[in-house]
Amino acid sequence: MSTTTTTPQPVHKPPKTLPQLLDSSGTSLLPPPLFQGAESLIYSLPFSALYPSLPTSPLLILKHRFPKKYRHPTIDNRITKHRTKSEVKCIARCRRAGVLCPIIYGVGPDYIVMENVGTRTLRSYLQTLPPSSTLSPPAITALKLLTQSIIKIHSASVVHGDLTTGNFMFTAESKIVAIDFGLSSICAPNQGSKKRKQNDQSGASNNRIEAFAVDLYVLERALVSAHQFGEEMVMVVVNEYKENSREGDRVIQKLTEVRSRGRKRECFG
Numbered sequence: 354m355s356t357t358t359t360t361p362q363p364v365h366k367p368p369k370t371l372p373q374l375l376d377s378s379g380t381s382l383l384p385p386p387l388f389q390g391a392e393s394l395i396y397s398l399p400f401s402a403l404y405p406s407l408p409t410s411p412l413l414i415l416k417h418r419f420p421k422k423y424r425h426p427t428i429d430n431r432i433t434k435h436r437t438k439s440e441v442k443c444i445a446r447c448r449r450a451g452v453l454c455p456i457i458y459g460v461g462p463d464y465i466v467m468e469n470v471g472t473r474t475l476r477s478y479l480q481t482l483p484p485s486s487t488l489s490p491p492a493i494t495a496l497k498l499l500t501q502s503i504i505k506i507h508s509a510s511v512v513h514g515d516l517t518t519g520n521f522m523f524t525a526e527s528k529i530v531a532i533d534f535g536l537s538s539i540c541a542p543n544q545g546s547k548k549r550k551q552n553d554q555s556g557a558s559n560n561r562i563e564a565f566a567v568d569l570y571v572l573e574r575a576l577v578s579a580h581q582f583g584e585e586m587v588m589v590v591v592n593e594y595k596e597n598s599r600e601g602d603r604v605i606q607k608l609t610e611v612r613s614r615g616r617k618r619e620c621f622g
């Protein structure tokens with residue numbers, strides 16, 4: 354009787370490391386970057402470049418946080434690692450909470466391999482809608498979807514940290530997908546003893562409300578500076594957030610306070 358057992362084969366091999374991809378026998382396997390952000394280089398490459406054992410080859414996104422020459426290398430490394438780790442952690446947390454964001458396929462100290470969620474940012478979608486004399490119905494629909502995505506992100510206790518229309522994709526199916534969580538953080542209820550928890554509860558809750566309000570303030574500034582009818586867009590977002598978020602009233606009330614602080618800063622530097 355044969356005693357041989359068949360070892361289960363892994364579905365696919367883990368991705369090659371980024372240095373290998375960048376410099377295999379002196380030639381880069383990477384195509385020219387698709388996009389250069391402030392933080393990173395974005396490449397689009399087929400699945401098979403990273404997972405050679407897989408037959409199908411949809412395009413993936415490789416986000417490489419390149420070294421910043423203006424920072425001390427030790428500090429630069431630390432920031433890059435921290436942002437990459439936070440991005441993966443917050444995307445995973447948001448996905449578990451039902452927020453549409455990319456599937457993560459691989460991660461290294463300075464890169465993330467993730468699902469390609471489309472070619473159009475919400476910013477470009479909104480900027481290329483046919484001209485109209487007021488905020489158009491498709492823009493209002495997209496902004497409501499954006500707000501629903503933000504409400505879900507906040508309900509997962511995640512502060513995005515860089516809410517702009519450039520950090521959401523507008524898919525071919527008219528869905529809004531959140532990206533760029535490099536500046537994100539988690540503001541989960543505090544840990545510790547029961548007594549300490551009770552004492553700290555109101556402080557922690559205030560911090561959470563403040564963090565969400567600042568998140569919305571960043572979006573508000575971005576809407577006003579990048580879009581026609583920016584002020585009207587802010588009203589759509591604020592009303593949608595207030596009506597649909599459990600903490601909506603408190604967050605929007607806090608937003609008023611954040612705005613007036615922002616105005617003082619603008620006046621007095």
Ligand SMILES: Nc1ncnc2c1ncn2[C@@H]1O[C@H](COP(=O)(O)OP(=O)(O)OP(=O)(O)O)[C@@H](O)[C@H]1O
Pocket residue numbers: 388389390391392393394395414416455467468469470471472474519520522532533534535
């Ligand atoms: N998963 C993805 N699927 C499709 N496109 C993506 C994806 N991730 C990033 N992109 C594209 O790359 C651009 C930059 O990505 P991202 O915002 O994550 O990097 P960044 O360095 O923070 O850029 P920026 O400084 O402009 O915010 C996005 O605006 C989008 O066009």
Ligand SMILES: [Mg+2]
Pocket residue numbers: 390519520533
């Ligand atoms: Mg970005």
